[in-house]
Amino acid sequence: ACDRGTVTRQDAAACCLYASEQAMVQAHQAVQAFGGAGYLTDNPVGRLFRDAKLME
Template identity: 85%
Template structure:
């Protein structure tokens, strides 16, 4: 939805002082963070399984 707002605003949506631009950047960072969290869970699970034998 942040992506759609940026598309609707055109180039102004990417401006650093634009609230829409900030929301778009925050949304992208959350996507990256969610992936990292899932990867960490997977790695911890593997380590636990290996430790349990």
């Protein structure tokens, strides 16, 4: 649809859904890489994880 120049609300919603799902996947992988320190409140990775969870 974007190649034709016609973008619908459904296309935009699908993009938002995909982006929020991928943010959660990547944040989860980052937390796994940092181990227990990834869950700490003073760690930036923990904040990324919490923010991604809010967008989910």
